[in-house]
Amino acid sequence: MHLEWGFFLRDIGDGETTYLxxxxxxxxxxxxxxxxxxxxxxxxxxxxxxxRTMQVTWVARLANAWVELFRNIPLLVxxxxxxxxxxxLIPPLRDVPSFVLVVFGLGLFTSSRVAEQVRAGIxxxxxGQRHAGMALGLTTAQTYRYVLLPMAFRIVIPPLTxxxxxxIKNSSVAFAVSISELTLFAMQAQExxxxxxxxxxxxxTLYIITAMTINRLMALIEKRVRVPGYVGGDR
Numbered sequence: 001m002h003l004e005w006g007f008f009l010r011d012i013g014d015g016e017t018t019y020l021x022x023x024x025x026x027x028x029x030x031x032x033x034x035x036x037x038x039x040x041x042x043x044x045x046x047x048x049x050x051x052r053t054m055q056v057t058w059v060a061r062l063a064n065a066w067v068e069l070f071r072n073i074p075l076l077v078x079x080x081x082x083x084x085x086x087x088x089l090i091p092p093l094r095d096v097p098s099f100v101l102v103v104f105g106l107g108l109f110t111s112s113r114v115a116e117q118v119r120a121g122i123x124x125x126x127x128g129q130r131h132a133g134m135a136l137g138l139t140t141a142q143t144y145r146y147v148l149l150p151m152a153f154r155i156v157i158p159p160l161t162x163x164x165x166x167x168i169k170n171s172s173v174a175f176a177v178s179i180s181e182l183t184l185f186a187m188q189a190q191e192x193x194x195x196x197x198x199x200x201x202x203x204x205t206l207y208i209i210t211a212m213t214i215n216r217l218m219a220l221i222e223k224r225v226r227v228p229g230y231v232g233g234d235r
Contacts, residue, residue: 007195008202019189026185027206033102033181034171038164040107045114050144052119063115070112076173079105083177098177106174110167117159121152154225161218165211182206 008020051063070078082105087093093101125148133143175184186203190196 003198003201004195005198007193007198010193012192019193022180022189023182023185023202023206026180026182027210029174029179030168030171030181030206031210033099033106033174033179034168036103037106037110037171038167040103041110041114041163041167042160044107044111046118046149048111049115049118050122050149052115053122054140067112067115070108071116073109075106075109075170076176078109079173079176081105099174099179102174102177102179106167106170110163110170113163113166114160117156117163118152120159121156122148124155125151151227154222154227157218157222157225161215161222164214164218168207168210168214 008023009018011018012022048063048066051059052067054060054063073081079102082101083098087096087101129147129151130143133147134140138146171181172183174181175187178184182203186199190199193199
């Protein structure tokens with residue numbers, strides 16, 4: 001099998017853009033969708049995950065309902081709901097760019113998974129830490145902020161690494177609403193050039209580079225924030 005990589009330098013027909021520049025533009029859209037969705041997921045997931053461990057029953061139940069709702073509906077279905085259904089029910093959303101709708105759909109879906117990791121991290125801590133904070137006169141909010149969450153986040157960095165890598169892969173659903181990310185580029189470029197092997201090898205390589213970069217960054221963060229003798233430290 002002969003691989004012809006030179007076609008990436010070929011003009012796509014507009015006189016300005018090559019397949020190579022289109023590929024890197026698609027990579028940028030993938031990173032933008034995944035990055036914005038990750039920020040949203042991390043913020044919402046941290047809040048919801050914390051609420052799930054509250055001793056106020058109705059608050060914990062609402063947080064559990066959030067997780068069950070977004071975790072049990074397939075991601076692609078959620079994207080279609082945000083793109084086709086919700087704007088019909090809420091007319092002002094008809095003018096919202098598809099990029100924003102995809103970010104919301106992917107971010108909310110991932111927030112349910114992040115919430116589960118945060119909940120598990122908090123509940124894995126010894127109960128004495130919560131009691132010690134309360135005994136020192138800290139409020140519930142202060143106990144979470146200064147005692148529980150700093151330790152819980154150190155514990156959940158490895159599973160959060162997996163979620164950060166997953167969000168890169170899940171961003172491929174954006175092709176369904178015509179966002180020119182890597183998957184849509186691959187589909188269109190191989191149809192136009194009939195060089196599917198080269199196209200999908202290039203796209204796969206960029207996905208791998210992105211995922212491995214995230215993996216190394218999270219590993220560095222884990223190493224810097226670990227508590228010696230408690231999590232990942234010398235015992």
